[in-house]
Amino acid sequence: MQFGACRYIYNWALDYSRWEYQENKTTTFRKDWQALIPKLKEYLPWLAENGNAQSLQSELAHLESAFKRFYKKKAGFPKFKSKHGKQSLSVPQQFKLNLETNRLSITKLKDIKIVLSKDISGMNLRSVTITKTCTGKYFASILYETGQEAPTAPIPVKRRSLGIDLGLKDFAILSTGTKVSNPKFLERDQKRLRRLSQAFSRKKKDSKNRSKAKLKLALLHETISNRRSNFLHNLTHDLTCENKGAKTLCVETLNVKGMMKNHCLARSISSVSWGEFIRQLDYKCRWSGMNLLSCGKFDPTSKTCSHCKAKNDSLKLSDRAWMCSACGCQHDRDINAAKNIVDFAFSNLHGRGEASEVLYPELAGEIKPVEMKALVVAKAATKLLSVKQEVCLSL
Ligand SMILES: [Zn+2]
Structure with a gap:
């Protein structure tokens, strides 16, 4: 549900700024979107219930940087996020990591059992990004400060x-x-890939076999x-x-x-x-x-x-x-x-x-x-x- 709320906010803000531009020829910014969130939450109680405020804010920040890249001509116009495919949400604050029980707790989400790939005890944790892959696996990437300074590079010789x-x-x-x-990893599996995608496209829409083939x-x-x-x-x-x-x-x-x-x-x-x-x-x-x-x-x-x-x-x-x-x-x-x-x-x-x-x-x-x-x-x-x-x- 959190993924849905984040995706909704992102798509909503993108749609809103597109509409504003087409109708009134005005460019909207993050602060304009933010100002409308409380109203939006009134209309859509599920959004208020499920969306972690911090995560929603960071979605708007992501959209803003997508727009910035677009204005600088470094990327295309931001795209809508799809329900299908990889999902992600970031939690800048309001999360706790219990290293003894290996549990991650985030506001409005249950405690999540995690497997850490690295020892990060004593680090200054900054934010968590949770991703769900197309194959249904969940990952949390944790951003932390090590407290060490980056090494200085010598003069190039x-x-x-x-x-x-x-x-x-x-x-x-x-x-x-x-x-x-x-x-050549792709080329190595080219044949299997072609076979699987053919099998997938032959299956009836909305059938169980189709989702199996998709997986x-x-x-x-x-x-x-x-x-x-x-x-x-x-x-x-x-x-x-x-x-x-x-x-x-x-x-x-x-x-x-x-x-x-x-x-x-x-x-x-x-x-x-x-x-x-x-x-x-x-x-x-x-x-x-x-x-x-x-x-x-x-x-x-x-x-x-x-x-x-x-x-x-x-x-x-x-x-x-x-x-x-x-x-x-x-x-x-x-x-x-x-x-x-x-x-x-x-x-x-x-x-x-x-x-x-x-x-x-x-x-x-x-x-x-x-x-x-x-x-x-x-x-x-x-x-x-x-x-x-x-x-x-x-x-
Ligand atoms: Zn020569």
């Missing part, structure tokens, strides 16, 4: 950097020459996505924790949207989840005091010789290995690209490349790091900003 080129055949190619092959299909999707996320977490963990020596990771800013236009590759690209990989790298780098740099979308990372910097314009996508005509160096296409990513990322960072504007988080507001051409993603950004000059001189 080229020889302690690792370039990562992302690809389809090999998932990641490191500038050290290591290749991580693409596990089966959802379970397979869940397995695939769990495998993928496990793979990504392991890989990003290895890159950020196990990489002794490397303190800076360099990645490419991928033009995923442009690549998706190629229909032959669209499925493989969406299944390979580079975006999620970079998102994980980003926060894990911050956790472990590392830098994440990125080179520009249009930097010729593949066509440039990493040894003498000569450009090979005749390089085709199918050429996996090539020889530089200027210096005679033999190159593996991807390893060469990974090496160049480091060079381009550093030249962008120091304003010598095409991206002369080096943006830092506190200057750039909420812009996602990978969207900027060169950016040090580190908690120590302010520190870096003040030593930036020094870096330029020493290189």
